[in-house]
Amino acid sequence: MKSSAKNGSLLALSSSPSTGLEVRLAARPVGLPNLDHFDVVEVDVPAPAPGEVRVRNLFMSLDPGMLMLIAGGSSLPMPRYEVGEVMYGDALGEVVSSADPSLSEGDLVVHRFGWREYAVAEASAFRRVDKAAYPSPSMHLGFGPVAYIGLMDAAGLQPGDTVFVSSAAGATGSMAGQIARLKGARRVIGSAGSADKVAHLTGKLGFDAAFDYHDGPVLDRLREAAPEGIDVYFDNVGGEQLRAAIEVMNVHGRVAVCGALNRQSTARPDEGPGDLLNVLGKRLTIRGFTLWDHLDRAAEFGEQFRDWLREGSIVYDETVISGLESAPEALLDLVRGRHTGKTVVRLGS
Ligand SMILES: NC(=O)c1ccc[n+]([C@@H]2O[C@H](COP(=O)([O-])OP(=O)(O)OC[C@H]3O[C@@H](n4cnc5c(N)ncnc54)[C@H](OP(=O)(O)O)[C@@H]3O)[C@@H](O)[C@H]2O)c1
Known part of the structure; x- marks a missing residue:
């Protein structure tokens, strides 16, 4: 796995709000990937254009299905990852800059721009969620x-x-x-x-x-x-x-x-x-x-899930990995059986 900084030290720059890290597919593996198949790259994070928002990601989800998007050629109803391009997946973040009236700074949103510290895109690509819904915001990424x-x-x-x-x-x-x-x-x-x-x-x-x-x-x-x-x-x-x-x-x-x-x-x-x-x-x-195919049923589940959590009749397990640089290894560890519950990566500090 290569890490590259635009200027100077990667750690010093990654805390800057105008740049952020992203993970790209470096090469398509034959068989299972290893760390050489991922690149961690520092990129500029532009200000949002009209109609867009900038989101600082707090958590991203890891799913074994990502291995099939890395391999390509599966029948999954979602595009494969492309070599040289940033990967994607479910994430949860906070709006840090908004140029659209539908979202405000401080809103918590879920979206598909995982594998990066910052996401800038049209506001309609993000869904606002209730900050008070769960004991931890990472639970919005639960399966x-x-x-x-x-x-x-x-x-x-x-x-x-x-x-x-x-x-x-x-x-x-x-x-x-x-x-x-x-x-x-x-x-x-x-x-x-x-x-x-x-x-x-x-x-x-x-x-x-x-x-x-x-x-x-x-x-x-x-x-x-x-x-x-x-x-x-x-x-x-x-x-x-x-x-x-x-x-x-x-x-x-x-x-x-x-x-x-x-x-x-x-x-x-x-x-x-x-x-x-x-x-x-x-x-x-x-x-x-x-x-x-059933995203319309997620809210129905959410209501019941919150009731079960309040009653103490359901246990929510998760494994939290720290830092985007750790995400490729954590994805490989996921299918090696090293985690329990939902695996998420905490981004930023
Ligand atoms: N249909 C959908 O919409 C949808 C949505 C999300 C995820 N998924 C899929 O659902 C499956 C589970 O995903 P998840 O995120 O919940 O993963 P997970 O169960 O949290 O983690 C993966 C687990 O794989 C197990 N494993 C590895 N090789 C195995 C094998 N040969 N037989 C049995 N277990 C093996 C490991 O546990 P052990 O220690 O038990 O081996 C590891 O803990 C994945 O295939 C994922 O792609 C489908």
Whole structure:
């Protein structure tokens, strides 16, 4: 990873309000990226033109899906990152200069201009959020809405369902398991990649059962955890866990395909769902979904989420990494299983 300053010391200049750091894709990797595939560059931050605002980013989100935008060539409904250009992603910032009446200095906004300390763009590209909504503003970047839409819309969760969630200690998984319980699931089972995470799931997050997917065949572990079968699988992973879930599913079971960590963490094609005779015989539904198709439901989730937080019936986990320069390594660490909950990068001081 290269870092370049326009003049003099990078640290001294990065505190100047007229310049800021951004992360660019330096080269497209074959397989997984390493730090050489990222450049951290200091750039001028222009004053906003009429109709624009300048935003100082406070937090940015990291998502394993970014690895697919780095690789390019995926079927995700969003543009890949281009070599030599700044990357993008969800971020939360504060308006520091406004040339548009719809936003004022001091407003807190969410937007898609992550991977940079400052963003300057048309005011309509930013959405103002309530400063008092959550204990930490970083929670505006949480993946609760993803989990909610996956369970309610893609999987059609019903009270009494038995629900299995993979990567259950992560950003979407930790929310999916808890939301399933709050929405009346009879039994919630999670998988994760270490004994500590498994203990966290059944301890702090209230899962009924959990297992480490490295501990022998997933099919055996899932059968033990769900002796009466599962009705819903919230799939963050694909691969062996998807095949095991289909095997253990009850008649009319539903799979919500949220992510592809098996592929994202190895950069190898996934072997897929296996013998589809099970899908036919048990009349299963396997449905992919993205948050972007359901953004209108995010507010509905937000209201319920704030109620659950007030009641103390939901736990919000996050891993906070400091500094934009640390973001590339943190993205790689995310799929190495080194974080729990939602991973965000705190920008600036
Ligand atoms: N559909 C949508 O709209 C949408 C929106 C956001 C995110 N997503 C996707 O949802 C998935 C989860 O995202 P997230 O941000 O919540 O990530 P996450 O679960 O917080 O973090 C990634 C996790 O990957 C796990 N991992 C790596 N290789 C694995 C494997 N082969 N099998 C199981 N787990 C593996 C690691 O945990 P372990 O220690 O457990 O291995 C790591 O903690 C990603 O695929 C992401 O792209 C989809």
